[in-house]
Amino acid sequence: MAEERDAAPNPRAFWSGTLTFGLVSVPVDLYPAVRSRRTALRMLGPDHQPLVRRFFCSVDLKPLGQDDIVRGYENDDGSFTIVADEELDALAPRKSRDIDLRRFVKRDEIPRQLLERPYVLAPAGESTKAYHLLAETMERSGKAGIATFVMRGKEYLAAIFAERGSLRAVTMRFQSELRTPDDVGLPGVVRAPAERRQEMERALAELTEDELDLKLLDDEYASALLELAEAKRDAGRDVIEIEEAPAEDEQESADVIDIMAVLKERMGGAARRPARAQGARSAEKPAATRAGDDALADMSRKELYERAKKLGLPGRSGMSREALIAALRKAG
């Protein structure tokens, strides 16, 4: 993901295309639903100067710009076949634009081991009616649409489903990408004696809970890292200030705030703007501030942060002003 972030300073769509459902076309923009981990790490030099990542030629050691770099496939004899972006784009023109929903299945039939990465699909284009129709009908049916599509030089199998009014996608691996137990060399399945099976059933029953304890999905290492860093900051030890390029900063919060902003704007309410994703973002900022007539909207980030600290809100250090307002509102 790091290279994608460098390449995309604005929170624009990761992929834009069309969901086709029979003869109905639903234009959509796809956004990642996974954000980078909470701990933003920066690489520094020996004198604590912030560093940047650069490309070099491994032979003449010259620094390289984007235009000096090509993509090559290594042949068996060690030579390279150079491939241009246009050549890749020409491979599957239709699939690069369409997610064709030709199959619907029960959600629980999808093998979990195929699941790869979640995305959110936002409506694009003039009319969002077809989007809502698909979202509402799919959510009612409890079914997932299965399709293949090409995104950024790779074909994906994907499950599309609807939840709480919006469409989601989870990309999946192809069956051919998974090894079989045979490939791995696992022994043939044997039936264990009844007493062993009962012993395991009892052990499972004892560990069974009605609901998943979300604490098990906490990133303890990230929390500990942040706690230590915050303690050192409060003690004034090893603190450095880095002027951050606005682009990088935008992207940081983009994946947190913008999906909701984009969805809300496109589903009505705010007036449409020519530049879609970027417009949605700048439009949401004042709206978010105005929306709440409470005191939070007028507070500085520092004041918000102090309040969040008092409440012990997790992850507050990494939050933007907007994210802090949202988190504080949620916390009541």
Next chain:
Amino acid sequence: MAARAMWKADLSLGEIKVPVKLYAAVEDARIHFRLLHAADHAPVKQQMVDPETEQPVASEELKKAVGVDRGVYVVLTDEEQAALAPKPSRLISVEEVVAASAVDERWFDRPYYLGPDGDDEGYFALAEALKKREAIGIARWVLRNKRYVGALQASGGYLLLDTLRYAQEIVEVTAVKPSANRSPDKREIALAEQLIGALEDRFDANEFRDEYQEQLKTMLAAKAAGKVVRFPKAVKREQPDSLVASLQASLKARRKEASHGRRA
């Protein structure tokens, strides 16, 4: 040839321990490209550079800082970071067992096989018991200085362990509603439901192929032989004006297809 185990551990459920080996379940057979210097086709390498001097900094001289605020970072020493690293162990500990539906699709990251390591009966007994309950075990372990959380499930009589993403890594999408004038009407919903019904089938992963990879391989082979390949261009679809008309036409086309005895 059998794959090599990545790790050996004890899978623990309360008092019970089942010795297992861990294997990667994903086989990466995709075409990979390398970034090359256009002038001499030499591979590109990445380095951290001081932007003031444009001088590369050696990896042993790198220091890491953690962001605590917008533009504010705290430098952590190697010792400080090492002190936070989880303690190594050889335990995959099942913390709780929940219904398979309780584990969100968005959390799944990467699958691994667990294989038996000395107690085949215990291993297969556990796989069968998990399947019978239609349950997933939520497990935690530490491997190579990293803490993991995963979902233990039964598949084809074997045990699979999928790594899960942390909850904080998932962007939460709250409920959204269309404005009233954009809400679909009853007739449109009824037609769309019929169309979904007509396209419903069991999930069969073998039905889908990575055609893009196949075309990519063909293209690369042709290029290496000095040939040019052309692939069919996209066909533009015709679309009726109204949603209802589109849905009706789609249903009609689908029924026609079905009556010819062919699955789409």
